[in-house]
Each structure stands twice: as structure tokens, then as C-alpha cells.
Amino acid sequence: MKPLEAIADDIGDVLGEQDPRESEFGEIAERLRGDLLRLVAIANAAGDGGGDGDAEVCRLLQRARTLRSEALPDDSRQALGQLRRMAGLVNDLLERLVETNIVKEVA
16 A cells, blocks of 8 residues: 555646656556555545545545546646646545544655
8 A cells, every 4th residue: 555655746746847848647646546545445445535525625536536537638738737637636635534533644
């Protein structure tokens, strides 16, 4: 199972100061999709994936399900935009899971 620190690294690969190379877009997209799957599974196991969980976690989970299913656009600027949205969502979901004490803070 992928450590949460590795998920934070994936976020940094996209939202860091330097954009990833276009040749890495596909690989990064797959890693981010996997990160979303992992965080969704954690939230579901904690009981926050249903209607009586944290409302913000539920909203983020719905966005994750939608964004995960979208194909990476062929246009490089659009693809980078989608990677940024995915990385931002992974970040938001991870932060919310920390705030709600579902996971421990990631260094």
C-alpha cells in the first residue's frame, strides 16, 4: 500500500514550482488516480463515504469519483490543467482527512 508521504510527493510533482514534463503526464495521472482511490478507500473505511459522514469529505469524494473517470486530454495545456485539478483534489481530500482525524498528519 502506498504511504501517505508518497501521495504528498505526487501532489508536489504537479503543484510544485516546476511543471512536470509532458512525457510524464500519463504516468502522473495514473498515480494521482491511484492516490484518489486510496484516499476514497480510507474515507469509506472510516465511515465518511456515506451520507452521515463529514459533509466536506462526502463532497470531495464525489468530486474524486467524477475526476478520476475523466480521460487526460490530448492538448498539453488542458492535460496539465487536469493534472493540477487532480493534484489539488488529492491535496484537499488528504488535508480534510487529517482535519477530521481519519489519518495522521503527513510530514
